[in-house]
Amino acid sequence: MRTSGSLRMLFPRTALRTTSVLLNTAGGITGGDRFTTSVRAQTGTGLTLTTQAAERAYRAQPGETGRQDTHLTVDDGAELFWLPQETILFEGSGFRRRLHVDLTGAASFLMVEALVFGRQAMGERLKDIRFDDRIEIRRDGRPLFLDALKLSGDVDGQMAEPARGAGAGAMATVVHIREDVELHLDALRRLVQDLSGRGLRAGVSLVRGGMLVLRALAPDSYVLRLALVPALELLARTEIPRPWKI
């Protein structure tokens, strides 16, 4: 393992799995920054990756873009959980993020990417940002899951539209790839349904055999966490890293 610049990786003691906490000592990302992380879980290992705090995409200079590239490799028989805390997009931010995941054979993988539109406690609204996000998961070199989200300009107005954000202030995508993942389908659907009264709008789908996708729109990051913490614990079959619960 090697880190440089403001990126650190901590390994707190835990029971069964190895947990690694990524820490950006700069506190966030701004235009011109570049963060690259590569992690491999080898056969027979279980690894959880999380972040110490929410990632912040700060205001960038016009035309400048912060970049974050993450490449995860999960060998046959290994299990990797990619559970970073939410990313908060600030007004004026320019952020390009890429997550590439390479699975081999019967590798298991669980991931979440949660996004918060502006610092809501201070009533910030996103009227001029550039965000470009792409998640690509391949198994044995073949595309398995692809998600791409490009948002620019008046994101506040776009997220207010019924067919787009339906008024959401935060959103999340969860993907779980594991042979027996359909066991959790009904419980997850009940879990998100129970939060519909708090404004959560979510769907859970077994898109193909062994691959479950949950997508959620929430009024704010608090309601989003009410759904994500139990959903991730259900899928991970264990408590999720402590930073998620603070």
Place this chain on the structure above:
Amino acid sequence: MVTATDTNLLTLAQWFSPAYPVGAFAYSHGLESVIEAGELISARDLDHWARILIDHGSGRSDALFLSAAYLAGTPEDIAEIDATARAFAPSRERLMETELMGAAFCRTTAALHGVALVDLTYPVAVGRAARLCDLPQETVATWFLHAFAANLVSAAIRAVPLGQTEGQGVLASLAPLCVAVARETLNGDLDALSGTALAADIASMTHETLYSRSFRT
């Protein structure tokens, strides 16, 4: 640019006619659950949901896949584009819709035109078939998007229900958007993929558990 001949246009009229056996009428693309939830009750709502899907959702991404397949050189490239289209499907039913419509389109079109097409997703099948039949790319993409819009309108007319004339009015007003999106996606650049019709994608997921369903998606 190749100009469409009358023969070309009649081929497209046939491919995108409701009589062409791809079964489009059976798919609401998630609109049925939006209608069931009371969130699509008027022609104005329909215009919004269809416009977002065409401009920011599966309409634009399918147009990219169609153009990418049209421009692809080798069978390996087609296979990669097709696998990417499957990976980009946001829900089980959306994947089923593009797989079943695509497989049906391949069977009929291969038999009709004597071209090699097997089990591709719908936009990839149409793009590849158009190339093999030497049809003009932009015209094909525009008709494809218009057929997509027409199918959303038809589903809403039946499920809301809406008046025929009202529904056709929505379709007519969507035509310039179909033309624009087809033109903007001509380079088939899959790095431009983006899906921000998030509530529409979630609706296609929740359709899976809808109690009473008239549509397959």
